[in-house]
Amino acid sequence: MKHIIEGKVGPQIKPAAPAASLLLVDEESAGQRLDNFLIRHLKGVPKTHVYRIIRSGEVRINKGRVAADTRVQTGDSVRVPPVRLSERAAEKADAPAPAREFPILFEDDHLLAIAKPSGVAVHGGSGVSFGVIEQLRQARPQARFLELVHRLDRETSGILLLAKKRSALTHLQDQFRDRETGKTYLALATGAWPANKKVIDSALHKYLLPDGERRVKVVDKDHPDAMRAVTLVRVRSGLAPVQLAGLPAFSLLEVTIKTGRTHQIRVHLASSGHAIAGDDKYGDFELNKRLVRQGLKRMFLHAWRLQFKHPASGETLQLELPLPPELQSFIDAQPSPSSSP
Template identity: 70%
Template sequence: MNDIIGGKSAVAAPAVKWLVVDEDSGGQRLDNFLLRHLKGVPKTHVYRIIRSGEVRINKGRCSPESRVQPGDEVRLPPLRLSGKAADKAVRPPPGREFPILFEDAHLLAIDKPAGVAVHGGSGVSFGVIEQLRQARPQARWLELVHRLDRETSGILLVAQKRTALKNLQDQFRERETGKTYLALVRGDWPARLKVIDQPLHKYLLADGERRVKLTHPDDPDGLRSITLVKVAQRLQGCTLLEVTIKTGRTHQIRVHLASQGHPIAGDDKYGDFEWNKTLQKQALRRMFLHAWRLEFNHPATGQRMALQAELPADLQHHLSHVQLPTPTI
């Protein structure tokens, strides 16, 4: 793509380019389609040219959410990048494989480590999906089915066919999947509190960072959010929870648990910052939230799948150093 994105080695000036959507890309969101084809171009730059109207589909204006169809012609403006942006554009992300929980021709399930974003953007040059594509140049199709926060470890699904992507995303949207996390929270979680049904509202801080807060049911921008909670173990000064989400809202588990006075250990956005400092001295370096179990129907066969990713070593190590007063019955 050097002729499109330019860079220090380019001889000719950047020019308008046209991409023709192939069969495998039909139905994809425009932003995802461009991010796949403009590998290395900063995500913020891709969104900027879409929103400015410089990107067109069949000569018509479009938005990041627009869906491309086979045969569509997508106009790309001259992409003049300089300095650090140009260096990033011509330097591909490092290829990387991740621990595989399941793989076939339709989908790939990996055990994502904490500290790795699922995709580039918001100050992150690349994430899991870009590294997978670089490690698997022969793969014709690799797309994220859903997302995990950067500091959350555990099960992440990647589609290897367009039909699988649509089927699996439909299952997530229709709440046909079962997603259960393990979370360590401050204090003694009340046994009676098993369901949190409170709407959430997304907003931005002054620096543009995304945050979420509880809101009231009449808020037109609020999204109904349902979280089911089960006590797994009562520990010294904290509780290990099995948390199942019926809705997949941004930061849902973190905000819902914190709203009940029981923030997640190590949460640097919604947590107890003084407690976090103590935990860091005990070698807990990140948020204790792990995507533990995932159930869904296989997109091709319809067979019910049940995947599980065991707690990673750092979280297991922390639990082993917490005194257990009595097991939960």
């Protein structure tokens, strides 16, 4: 990556304003989304600020306004406004991520599929110095190319796909964008899910809280910033109330997303009156406290199955990853409906 500074020297009577910079996109970065490209290069800058400067039009590609999901190409010139880091943030940005490997589900010369644990971000950003991608790059210094194909929320566990070649990244991201992949999650929802409610087709809208934290809500399809989101729900099993613990009934759901919107499953289920157990953003906060005392100390959302076409051979691959022990043990400890009093 090369930096070119643009701007003119101001009058001598006052200091020149900080200059914008230009980032030139190299071959290894080609095909990345603009937001991912900036998050990687603006180390230590909060993700909320990255999205803010994109939305405001201060970030330009080849002098034109762009969106966060615009894909950069080799030779593109990305204009970035001046961004400042606190001294502490700058120190964190300079500190390398600790090297770490994750359980491998599939790997060849083109791609890598791993089991991401809950509590680990997929990349560094707002309030997080590093994530899976930075740790893997430190653990694999010989890797010439390693990029995230998609994302999972920090508290979501499950299958995470990475590309080891630029051609694989482009091919796989095209599949995700064109809805040619199959992504199914296991979610524990509060209450008894209606068996006849199989499709949620509710538009979503992203917004920021006063402190800059990102949130998502269901809006009317005619809302100016509405993004269509489609979620398919299938009941795997129901769990009876645990009377002594004061817990309600739960439903274990297989949830397939046809669109990959931010917090889509969490918001769709919560807006239907069946929030995900342990969800600290859209869930039942009082219930979550009781769940912690019963052994559920994280959000019960797990990326269980992923189906896609291999970027080189075209072969259909289907990967599955069972529930991690902390979620399975919580399920095993609960009575089934037939055993309830």
